[in-house]
Amino acid sequence: MYIDDIIHVATEAGKIILENGGETYRVEQTITMICNSYGIPHTESFVTPTGIMVSITNSENKTISLVRRINSRTVNLRKVAMINNLSRQIVLKPLSMEEIRKELKYINNIPPYSINTTTFFAAVSSGFFTLVFGGNYKDFFVAFIIGALINYLGVHLDDLEVNGFLKNMLGGALAATVALLAAALGLVGNMNTIIIGSIMILVPGISITNAIRDTIAGDLVSGVSRSIEALFVAIAIAAGTSIIFKIWVLLFGGSLI
Structure with a gap:
């Protein structure tokens, strides 16, 4: 499992939370939980309402960073709750990267109310x-x-x-x-x-x-x-x-x- 796959799915989960009305600490906590679940001991994230910056280092001292820009924000606490549940599920039983991407895509594409x-x-x-x-x-x-x-x-x-x-x-x-x-x-x-x-x-x-x-x-x-x-x-x-x-x-x- 590649370190860049982990940082991308963790940051995407945080991005969904931030775009839908979640708090800053919740985004950072979710990113850290996901990375730790896949054996990444050192995770640093800096989150603002308009951007996410993440840097992770694995056991081999390989470091990779990722920046995501937040261009639109709304309020959809259902998506925030679903990402919370997904991150806790990953902590209990880590999923494959493909399964996580599928879940994140499903959550992100949930249509808003009419x-x-x-x-x-x-x-x-x-x-x-x-x-x-x-x-x-x-x-x-x-x-x-x-x-x-x-x-x-x-x-x-x-x-x-x-x-x-x-x-x-x-x-x-x-x-x-x-x-x-x-x-x-x-x-x-x-x-x-x-x-x-x-x-x-x-x-x-x-x-x-x-x-x-x-x-x-x-x-x-x-x-x-x-x-x-x-x-x-x-x-x-x-x-x-x-x-x-x-x-x-x-x-x-x-x-x-």
Whole structure:
């Protein structure tokens, strides 16, 4: 079994975790576990949200390094859990390289939920967040519609490879626009609650949580970079809603604001 085969499958497993919302320490732990299971005593890895660097040395003092760039990130904790299970299975009973590659390919190619499914649950989440923040049943239905529109917009912007900052800004702008129009038509009475509940689906909860966990674990580079990423998402959402409010004030003189 060649050392380059081991480092490639270990790094690929870590890449899948990082691309799907896993923590930095989990990626490093998985890489080390896989390498150790195949007799690699010395494994060093340095992981950031945008890259993985691994260096391993075998018993013959042969060293090989590998760098993987992370170009896209999403949240799919199912894939993270499946890689965790695979790494623990390898520790108990090492698999052949062909078997590992087959499992990694299967996990990596698991299709995401359909647009209809994600849109529905985004809408439900927005509606219930609005209720949590004090909205009524009318506010719930408007937030439900906004949540569906935001998710639908996000999916199509992803297809166009629009960057995350602009996508979140447009999502915030969409939430403010629909809420203002609903209030102007007299359909709802608590516009602010609707906007707050709707944009909650844009808030980077995973990034914030992982930033805190990485910082506590001592992964300062990843912790700081994730924190900055979460900050820019918040700025984008605020910018989107603020622009719509400003336009509304210019057009209608601040009515309903």
